[in-house]
Amino acid sequence: MKIDNKDISFVLQGPVSASKDRIQKEGVTEKNIASIRQLFPGSEIILSTWKGQDTADLDVDKLILLDDPGQNSIFNDGEEKKLNNNRQLYSSHQGLRAVNTRYATKVRTDNIINGRGFVELFEQFSSAPRDSEFTYLDNRIVTSSTFFISSHIGQPVYFHKSDLFDFGETQDLLKIWHDSLVPELYFRKKPGYKSRHPATEQFLCLHWISKLMDQKLPINTKAGDDANLGPEFWEKFITNNLIICEPNKMGLDVTDRFYKRGNIALEYDLDDWKYATGLAGKPMDKKRLKRAFKVTEGRLLRMLIRR
Numbered sequence: 001m002k003i004d005n006k007d008i009s010f011v012l013q014g015p016v017s018a019s020k021d022r023i024q025k026e027g028v029t030e031k032n033i034a035s036i037r038q039l040f041p042g043s044e045i046i047l048s049t050w051k052g053q054d055t056a057d058l059d060v061d062k063l064i065l066l067d068d069p070g071q072n073s074i075f076n077d078g079e080e081k082k083l084n085n086n087r088q089l090y091s092s093h094q095g096l097r098a099v100n101t102r103y104a105t106k107v108r109t110d111n112i113i114n115g116r117g118f119v120e121l122f123e124q125f126s127s128a129p130r131d132s133e134f135t136y137l138d139n140r141i142v143t144s145s146t147f148f149i150s151s152h153i154g155q156p157v158y159f160h161k162s163d164l165f166d167f168g169e170t171q172d173l174l175k176i177w178h179d180s181l182v183p184e185l186y187f188r189k190k191p192g193y194k195s196r197h198p199a200t201e202q203f204l205c206l207h208w209i210s211k212l213m214d215q216k217l218p219i220n221t222k223a224g225d226d227a228n229l230g231p232e233f234w235e236k237f238i239t240n241n242l243i244i245c246e247p248n249k250m251g252l253d254v255t256d257r258f259y260k261r262g263n264i265a266l267e268y269d270l271d272d273w274k275y276a277t278g279l280a281g282k283p284m285d286k287k288r289l290k291r292a293f294k295v296t297e298g299r300l301l302r303m304l305i306r307r
Contacts, residue, residue: 001123005042007102008119009170011095012045012060013088014109016053028255032112033059039116039251048095049109062098066091074185076197085182085204088163092177096170104170106177107252111164115251118142118167121270125243126168128277134236136212137175141168142243145269146254147201147261150291153194154298155223157266158234159205161242165252176208189221193305196222209237238268239277245270265290 016029029047036045037059046062047055055063069090071082092106103122107113126140142165149160166173182204187197198219206227210217217227226233238244246269247254264287271283 005040009044009099009101010105013048013091029109048091106166112253114253117251130240134240137172137241145267148268152223159202161205193302244273
């Protein structure tokens with residue numbers, strides 16, 4: 001299966017200009033557009049951004065200027081935290097609504113497409129066997145390993161899907177980046193060594209999975225909380241609905257803001273996905289050894305430090 005460039009649209013979502021709240025590499029959106037034009041001649045580029053952004057010199061096919069929906073609030077044990085989940089959801093959804101091609105790419109305005117790997121991954125693996133019991137999308141979605149965390153302090157982490165990039169059939173991306181905004185959310189974490197409230201990636205992911213399953217999926221703690229779906233559900237969901245890959249292999253430059261992120265050893269990657277899907281043997285390398293050490297260390301620390 002080969003996908004023609006004319007059947008792919010690129011949705012660039014988010015602010016074009018840097019702000020005090022969100023630092024961006026200067027000219028990154030313009031560089032991303034130029035790179036897409038070079039790598040994907042014939043593909044459509046849609047920019048979904050906010051009114052008042054400087055878009056005058058940007059070579060895009062469709063420009064969507066949105067009213068800012070503002071930040072959403074979450075409450076961690078009563079403490080309010082303001083986030084940009086609804087801004088991301090709204091700009092992504094409105095951009096994807098304007099897509100007329102079968103395939104779409106959702107990418108942030110501060111990242112850069114620098115290769116065709118994600119299309120090749122879809123061409124290679126989207127038709128791999130799937131279990132209908134755990135299939136919620138029409139086809140698999142290619143997503144980044146960046147911040148796709150597998151564990152925390154020796155406990156499994158569920159629903160920590162990266163929200164930086166998605167590629168697949170447009171109708172599936174619209175299920176992930178749908179039109180329902182995140183309401184006020186309230187979390188009360190469980191006690192324990194280095195216990196954490198859920199990460200933004202987790203409740204954003206559960207926001208669309210809840211809609212797919214038509215049921216509320218509560219989560220309160222970052223690690224060990226499977227939203228009452230059972231500890232096996234998340235891996236089954238991953239293998240049947242996603243394809244996970246490191247950004248440098250898939251053709252995504254997350255830019256230097258994310259180069260030195262922590263816990264890369266704990267991020268799911270393509271080797272993990274192929275093993276879980278049954279397409280390859282168990283990977284054994286430095287990353288996996290470091291991960292095993294961190295998991296074992298975390299379990300021992302939780303046993304020794306009970307608070």
